[in-house]
Amino acid sequence: MIWHKCIQFYFHLPIFVRLLLSVCFIMLFFGLFIHLIEPTHFPTLFDGIWWAFVTGSTVGYGDYVPLSALGKTVGIFLILAGGGLVTFYMATISASTIKHEKDLSEGKVAFKGSRHIIIIGWNERTRQLIDMVKDSSLHQDIVLVDHTLKNISYQDHHIHFIQGNPTADNILQKAKIKDATHIIITSDPSMKENEADRQTILNIISARGNNPDIAIVAEILTEIQRKNAERAGANVIVRSNNFMSSLFFQTIFQASNKATDIIAKTLEQQQFCTIPIDEKLTNQTFQTGAKEFLNNNKWLIGIFRNEEIIINPGFEFILKENDHLIYLRPF
Template identity: 50%
Template sequence: MKVHLHQAIQWYFRTPVFLRLFLTVAFFMIFFGAVIHWVEPDAFPTIFDGIWWAVITGSTVGYGDYVPLSTFGRVIGIFLIIAGGGLVTFYMATVSASTVKYERNLSEGKVDYRGSNHIIIVGWNERTKQLLNMITDYIDEENIVLIDKSLDQLGYQEYKLHYVNGDASEDKTLKKARISDARCMIITSDPSKEEHQADQISILTTVAARGMNPDLFIITEILLKNQVTNARRAGADTVIRSNDFMSTLFFHELYREAHIKPFDTLVAQLSSQQYKQITVPDEMVGETFKYCALSFLEQEELLLGMEQNGELYINPPSQSILKKEDHLIVLSNLSE
């Protein structure tokens, strides 16, 4: 008996504060309800009537539908107001304080993510904001977790994401983001670092993520061309060389007057299109690139290239045979 009592006491003190308070309040209400029923059975015909009176009195609501008539019953009511009323008030204050603290921790990135099948984005910058806006505009439901160590807080009501504060290359941070149940991870380059240092951080983060989730699809942004191979060795499924892409846009914008009409609108056209990377559909496995390109054209989509054996090919030979493990690069309208 003593052993069970000791275990019960240990369990009680190990529970969260608000739960302990709730159990204490519930015990007092039941206790006083049972006592008043025993003292005045005529005024309180059932134990539930007594509990109802105890809850209404202890919470200082006081409907007056049940009242003690005897002196002893009123003394019990006085003790209930002194003990139970204070406990109820303290419980409500504790719950309110816990709610405020939870919301503050949520904004400061201190709360672990509990979902699954989500996308993890590393780094808070303009590219991340634009990506979030695109996802919000064109994807109905998507769970996103942001990992960043530079932000003191991020309004969880302003952005549709879960914020985790910390270094994405550390296991404890990745665990808080629940990387084991994530579907995809996007690692953006840190704009506050030098290019070589930023690439090293991205590669280190890729290694850590791959080690904790071998099946995770990882997209890594790399600035220097000579670091692309290292990013792939680290476990990146797709490597984005943002410097090359931006340089191409700058070049076409700078010299567009020297180009024929179709090139003049290159930047404008890109803004209304979206690139998709998809696995080869089962019905296209073993078919030629030309056959697949025609199939996509019938759907008003443009097949640009493919990723095969870790290499990206834009406009490959038309007779190239597609394999099941290949990925296709498709251009389609954002409105679709």
């Protein structure tokens, strides 16, 4: 009964573990055997095991060699049995490594970390966001979930890719949503706006159902779906169309198209950032803070206070202790 359970346990192990155990067992067996039949030339059990590993792996240092006919016969069997098994073991490890890398690029491997960010959807905005995180000093793990991509290079993008429908529980569990801090849901550019927003809301519901505490940032294209996204559980709604519509209006109807073009190009080269207020700026005016930021090649544009964003509050506005400052800096 015990042997039967041991055999069952052995065959339930991964193949490379089984091969490693088999190699070790054969080397131990032949090392013990050569030590027993030629104790003069192999005075310790370790000497016999060393000879078995060196001979079985076909390295052949020659520091220990059997001299008797029986010992040489044992060596022949060791080369036939151990050499082939060691070669097969190395080939299996190589094949497993290549397969694992292929599965990683095709999004088949579950994420193992925690405190990571999940991004839903692969598009230009996603790529830029990943580049920003990679160029920063945050060292934040990113898991990308997308159903349209067939594969993505881990070496090139330094992200963990999960291929599949982001509304499916098993896909979100592979992304370890329960251990993630944030999930960013981008709008699908291949869909019409209403369809894309409905899909985004479904993604929000799925994410909130799998992790009630996760912070959800969602991109919504139409104003009519904004409330629904909030009801579904999104913490932050990003309306990318608002800025673009305003920019288009300025370009078409204002007197100076050149000025609008300069603004658009300038904003393309800037990055929005937030930072807790420095102690020396507490109880100072917004104007003082703005000058301080300009001296460091940054443009202070607003503050985040008590869950409220205040943009361009006025020069006499007083900064308080728990404020977070919103600014632009060059990429």
